[in-house]
Amino acid sequence: MLFENPRASRSVYPADLQEVMSVSSAHQSRDWLSSWEHLSQNSTPLWSLPGVAKEAGVAQFWVKDESVRSPLASFKALGAPIALIRLILRLMPHESFDPRGLITGRYQNDLRDFTVISATDGNHGRALAAAAQSVGCKCVIVLHANVSTERETAIAEYGAQIIRIDGNYDESVEHTAKLAEQNGWPVVSDTSYEGYEVVPRDVMQGYGTISAELIEQTTVDIQVACPFTHVFLQGGVGGMAAGISSYLWEVYQEQRPTFIMVEPKQADCLYQSAVQGRPAKATGSVDSVMAGLACGETSPLAWRFLEPSVDFFLTISDEDAIGAMRLLARGSATDIPIVAGESGVAGLAALKILVRDSEAAKKVGIGSDSRVLIISTEGATAPAVYESLVGESAEAVGARQRNWQLKQL
Ligand SMILES: Cc1ncc(COP(=O)(O)O)c(C=O)c1O
Numbered sequence: 001m002l003f004e005n006p007r008a009s010r011s012v013y014p015a016d017l018q019e020v021m022s023v024s025s026a027h028q029s030r031d032w033l034s035s036w037e038h039l040s041q042n043s044t045p046l047w048s049l050p051g052v053a054k055e056a057g058v059a060q061f062w063v064k065d066e067s068v069r070s071p072l073a074s075f076k077a078l079g080a081p082i083a084l085i086r087l088i089l090r091l092m093p094h095e096s097f098d099p100r101g102l103i104t105g106r107y108q109n110d111l112r113d114f115t116v117i118s119a120t121d122g123n124h125g126r127a128l129a130a131a132a133q134s135v136g137c138k139c140v141i142v143l144h145a146n147v148s149t150e151r152e153t154a155i156a157e158y159g160a161q162i163i164r165i166d167g168n169y170d171e172s173v174e175h176t177a178k179l180a181e182q183n184g185w186p187v188v189s190d191t192s193y194e195g196y197e198v199v200p201r202d203v204m205q206g207y208g209t210i211s212a213e214l215i216e217q218t219t220v221d222i223q224v225a226c227p228f229t230h231v232f233l234q235g236g237v238g239g240m241a242a243g244i245s246s247y248l249w250e251v252y253q254e255q256r257p258t259f260i261m262v263e264p265k266q267a268d269c270l271y272q273s274a275v276q277g278r279p280a281k282a283t284g285s286v287d288s289v290m291a292g293l294a295c296g297e298t299s300p301l302a303w304r305f306l307e308p309s310v311d312f313f314l315t316i317s318d319e320d321a322i323g324a325m326r327l328l329a330r331g332s333a334t335d336i337p338i339v340a341g342e343s344g345v346a347g348l349a350a351l352k353i354l355v356r357d358s359e360a361a362k363k364v365g366i367g368s369d370s371r372v373l374i375i376s377t378e379g380a381t382a383p384a385v386y387e388s389l390v391g392e393s394a395e396a397v398g399a400r401q402r403n404w405q406l407k408q409l
Pocket of ligand 1 (some may be wrong): 075
């Protein structure tokens with residue numbers, strides 16, 4: 001289902017939003033995290049896939065591939081660690097910690113009795129657990145019933161204490177809030193709620209690194225135009241989309257690209273927010289193969305950025321996502337094979353739906369001169385799930401990717 005947002009604007013990036021999230025603080029976050037052992041020192045690849053572009057009838061199709069951002073295998077490695085650093089700096093100003101020293105464990109003796117807590121669908125918790133381990137503090141992660149044991153093990157590997165609840169993601173958020181209050185543990189969440197905005201703002205701001213790299217990686221004269229006409233952003237609570245779109249909006253102002261939000265049908269909280277004109281809840285079961293997008297409630301802070309900037313909202317089915325995973329894994333003579341996880345491929349699934357329907361494509365302005373970007377936000381973060389859906393392991397796809405690259409030499 002496609003919804004055109006009547007509140008989207010092509011004004012300059014508003015000053016009140018810039019006070020909350022800005023290019024300059026995104027750059028500071030990038031700098032502070034640059035020495036973290038769990039982050040790649042290089043930018044993640046921006047692959048051009050001419051075969052997909054041709055089939056979709058667009059001029060160019062790019063995939064920003066976050067699978068290699070970190071051994072944690074998702075873009076979330078950019079959010080939780082910077083939020084943890086900024087939280088410690090705020091809570092302990094008298095210590096005069098050096099932010100770069102925090103993430104390399106220089107102050108672990110001072111922080112061993114400090115505990116943070118978060119609810120998670122998997123990727124955020126894994127990034128927070130790894131960041132807490134690097135910093136030298138304790139971490140408690142609350143998991144909802146639908147998080148796979150494979151994802152649980154991946155979090156526990158970084159020394160976090162895991163608490164499992166019976167309910168869904170939103171109930172895990174409530175349970176976390178209770179435990180935090182009882183024990184005096186600060187919450188490091190990627191979603192905001194009433195009275196809780198600073199930490200999720202820092203998480204979102206961390207994702208701005210992706211936009212910074214995108215601009216560095218594209219050759220179009222940035223003084224003239226944005227290299228992308230259409231940017232597909234997948235949504236859970238909306239934080240990733242807000243972090244990336246706000247940066248591009250501030251850089252390109254009225255010439256910002258068209259932003260298209262993509263969500264699972266069963267977890268359509270952002271779509272519903274657009275329809276209702278306020279942060280809303282999902283209408284479906286909030287269970288999806290796209291585990292990272294299976295969120296039932298919009299982050300109100302993220303919504304402040306998305307409401308005026310996302311032009312279209314679209315929902316997709318699990319089958320659409322699985323088809324897109326297979327397409328990217330397969331590759332072709334012209335297109336490099338890519339390991340893209342369940343939540344990573346939502347943008348490609350959405351593009352395929354749009355170009356099948358000429359009315360919808362016209363409405364969104366996608367055509368032969370479009371330069372389309374998707375952000376593959378994760379690789380095989382749940383390797384067994386990946387293999388069962390794609391019919392090939394992530395290692396095998398990775399090996400075909402290397403062979404493909406060798407053939408290009
Ligand atoms: C791989 C992946 N992509 C996208 C998202 C969506 O991010 P957000 O919840 O900030 O909208 C998530 C969230 O966990 C994720 O894990």
